[in-house]
Amino acid sequence: MSQPQASGSSEGRERGDRAPTTTAVKVDLSMVNRGIWLVKVPKYLAARWEKIPGDVEAGKLKIYKTGADAAPRVTLSLSDATMCLKEPGENDIPREHSLIAGPVVHQTLAAFDHVTGISDALVQEPDKVSILGKVHQKLECRPPSDVGYMLMKKEEIRKASQPVRSVQQLDRVVNNYKPVADHKNNIEYEERKKAEGKKAREDKDKVLEMLFAAFEKHQYYNVKDLVKITNQPIGYLKEVLKEVCNYCVKNPHKNMWELKPEYRHYKQDVDD
Template sequence: MSKNEETVKTEKELDCGNASRGVWLVKVPKYIAKKWEKATGDIEVGKLKIVKYPGQKSQVSLSLSEATLKIDPEQDIPKEHRFDVLAVKQQALGVFSQHIDSDRSDKIYMEGTIVEKLECRPYADQTYMTMKANSIKNASMPKRRVEQLDSVVTTFKPISDHKHNIEYEKKKKSDGKKSRTDKQAVMDMLFNAFEKHQFYNIRDLVQLTNQPISYLKEILKEICEYSVKNPHKNTWHLKPEYRHYSEDKKDKAETKSTKDDDKMSDSDDDDF
């Protein structure tokens, strides 16, 4: 192993020199954490008082400094707080730090082992009750409000159209509006179609004739019948007086139409 490789390996190892040092894990309210985040590094943020009685748990209290209370003076917070001490059981918790240098690899240090967990709680004084009342009031206020305008608004913000509306307009523009063809020409197209297959779904007939569905149904009612029972449910077929199938051709057409019906949609033509 080269000297450089040995150095890199040493840098990546965990430094457990302070593993035996006991530390506290403290949870503070958000309003205190926000004050401390805005505090500069050269001011006193508070004083911690620890009172020990024989055979009892230690009593820990926190008193915020006047400098901390003056940070963001619009928010008035309680000054005195107490700590609920909780023992760490069946857990192995530690505090780790990492110094990042550009000239060498990162190294992780163990700063200590957590021996107690504490929760900071305020005393229920008048300041705390006022703060909570204001917090509840602000949370219940709607984010949007209706305001009456005294003057006419001449500027409007553009509103983007929905995606499905844009796609529908493009499709409508590309397809164009379907125009009605001569009735006899439509009937010829229908007869030619029924010579190939005996049963058709309304969707297929609209695609074959390229006619409006309402206009196409008017013609279909004159020359066709609508099936409402299986095996050709929701399909159209020619009336008996317009049929001219031979027996062999009719059997083939029925076989072919049965296969096509399996591919057709089962939805009713009125839902198109």
């Protein structure tokens, strides 16, 4: 028996697995009347079959006729190639399995193959979808309930119960990081503060002189710009600004300062 092919429901494939596309794909129905079996196998057997190359025998099916009216007995015998694909430290899996048949009632199950097409500048091949057959029989692959199988299940349960992380006792201090005296952004901030120097309050007349000189160049200023021009603490500067300036709360000069009308001496246009 060659490596088994997985089968599934055409209804489930249509709902969940089909890639969304706007192009209609033709389905090959040449084998739609072919009868196939849908077999449920244990996880350890499916994992072992995944390792087998496509041209290597995976096992053999044996069908025994038990009587004229009785259902035939089906067994699966794994090949030597399947039994040899064992990881180091892994227990042997059972060679012989029984296949218990069950009816397909009120369902239409089918298996199909989907080959993704090629789309590039040189080759244009659409997706190929073909029906492999219709499920006529559902079977369940069961291992024998012998001592070997029980030991294998016991080992699987023991491995699954082991925690992923374990506590280790250290005999020395482990430093996973290198401590630093200070961070780069803190150093840059301190250097910038030192370069600016401490803002000392100037005489009020001196501050007003700097403000009037600034407003001779521009009509509106942001408070941050005035702090840079006068080099005064922002709280003290706002106290002086409230005496000689108005704070704009409407656009287009919102959040800016302007001299009060009595302190302005702008040249106004004279109509001819």
